[in-house]
Amino acid sequence: MTTLLTILVLILVAIAIWQMTKIFELSQIRAENTQVASDKDNKYNGYLMFAFLIFIYGITIFSFWKYTKVLLPEAASEHGGDYDDLMLWSFVIIFFVQTVTQALLHYFGYKYKGEKGKKALFYADNDRLEFIWTIIPVIVLAGLILWGLYTWTNIMDVNDEDDPLIVELYAQQFNWTARYGGADNVLGGANVRMIDIDRANVLGLDESDPYAGDDVIVKELHLPVGRKVNFRFRSQDVLHSAYMPHFRAQMNCVPGMITEFSFTPTITTEEMRLNPDVVDKVKRTNAIRAERAANGEPNSDPWEFDYVLLCNKICGKSHYNMQMKIIVETEEEYNAWMESQQTFSQLMASMN
Numbered sequence: 596m597t598t599l600l601t602i603l604v605l606i607l608v609a610i611a612i613w614q615m616t617k618i619f620e621l622s623q624i625r626a627e628n629t630q631v632a633s634d635k636d637n638k639y640n641g642y643l644m645f646a647f648l649i650f651i652y653g654i655t656i657f658s659f660w661k662y663t664k665v666l667l668p669e670a671a672s673e674h675g676g677d678y679d680d681l682m683l684w685s686f687v688i689i690f691f692v693q694t695v696t697q698a699l700l701h702y703f704g705y706k707y708k709g710e711k712g713k714k715a716l717f718y719a720d721n722d723r724l725e726f727i728w729t730i731i732p733v734i735v736l737a738g739l740i741l742w743g744l745y746t747w748t749n750i751m752d753v754n755d756e757d758d759p760l761i762v763e764l765y766a767q768q769f770n771w772t773a774r775y776g777g778a779d780n781v782l783g784g785a786n787v788r789m790i791d792i793d794r795a796n797v798l799g800l801d802e803s804d805p806y807a808g809d810d811v812i813v814k815e816l817h818l819p820v821g822r823k824v825n826f827r828f829r830s831q832d833v834l835h836s837a838y839m840p841h842f843r844a845q846m847n848c849v850p851g852m853i854t855e856f857s858f859t860p861t862i863t864t865e866e867m868r869l870n871p872d873v874v875d876k877v878k879r880t881n882a883i884r885a886e887r888a889a890n891g892e893p894n895s896d897p898w899e900f901d902y903v904l905l906c907n908k909i910c911g912k913s914h915y916n917m918q919m920k921i922i923v924e925t926e927e928e929y930n931a932w933m934e935s936q937q938t939f940s941q942l943m944a945s946m947n
């Protein structure tokens with residue numbers, strides 16, 4: 596009821612203001628027709644064009660200053676550098692063109708503002724000008740596209756050279772599971788129809804497949820630094836997307852098919868924790884968390900940096916929290932960790 600009354604009062608106030616404006620306008624009748632902009636109005640608008648330009652540049656500089664620090668730290672994969680270079684140069688070119696054309700647009704808006712008896716300079720037709728503003732974008736865009744295609748082909752080339760580690764990432768609402776090929780580095784066959792939750796066969800591995808026995812199923816992804824990893828992605832239910840931002844990697848997980856992506860991690864978790872950008876981010880986050888702790892709010896434990904696998908497709912109500920920790924470590928640490936894991940056949944035996 597109160598809400599209804601408030602809305603009613605607001606509507607009445609709005610009507611009152613509208614009516615008063617009309618009365619005010621009627622009382623201001625002048626000899627000249629006020630609907631046509633005068634030289635003074637045009638001059639005023641010309642200066643406003645400049646004011647708006649300053650506003651745009653100002654907000655751009657402010658955003659750079661305030662938000663650059665929330666960007667990702669340096670890429671932790673071999674191809675990540677190429678990806679970042681392409682991204683950086685695309686932005687530099689777009690930014691340069693935007694800055695120049697915006698300034699010209701506003702300058703000419705001011706220069707040729709309406710004035711009695713004044714006419715703007717114009718060409719009805721100019722072949723040379725048209726040639727220039729066509730050929731420059733053509734060359735620049737063709738260059739960007741070719742470079743992009745070259746980079747894309749390199750990054751998306753999944754092959755078996757250099758003895759890659761084979762890892763399956765399995766997506767389901769709302770968590771990730773990883774599977775290693777075990778000692779033989781070959782994944783056993785699997786199908787969602789063979790999933791048997793009661794017997795802990797959560798990924799639907801084919802128990803009769805000799806390759807499946809030594810597979811290792813885990814809830815935390817460990818990767819040895821410097822070794823190429825070939826990922827195979829599966830989804831149990833809907834579209835998910837495996838997103839590993841620090842490695843500049845993303846691949847859709849599609850029910851009923853296997854998708855692939857390959858990358859080589861180059862920086863261990865320990866090393867990344869010492870990266871100045873990461874140190875700074877941890878410091879900022881923990882300052883906020885300390886404040887929360889002081890107020891007795893949840894999510895206030897000190898945070899430590901870890902690589903993370905996220906879902907980047909809105910796949911349902913807990914999508915936001917569909918993640919898995921990734922640990923990049925030395926070969927020895929990785930081997931020791933792998934030693935301590937149960938194989939699929941050990942797991943099955945313990946269930947019987």
Ligand SMILES: [Cu+2]
Pocket residue numbers: 766767834835836906907908909910911914917
């Ligand atoms: Cu998802």
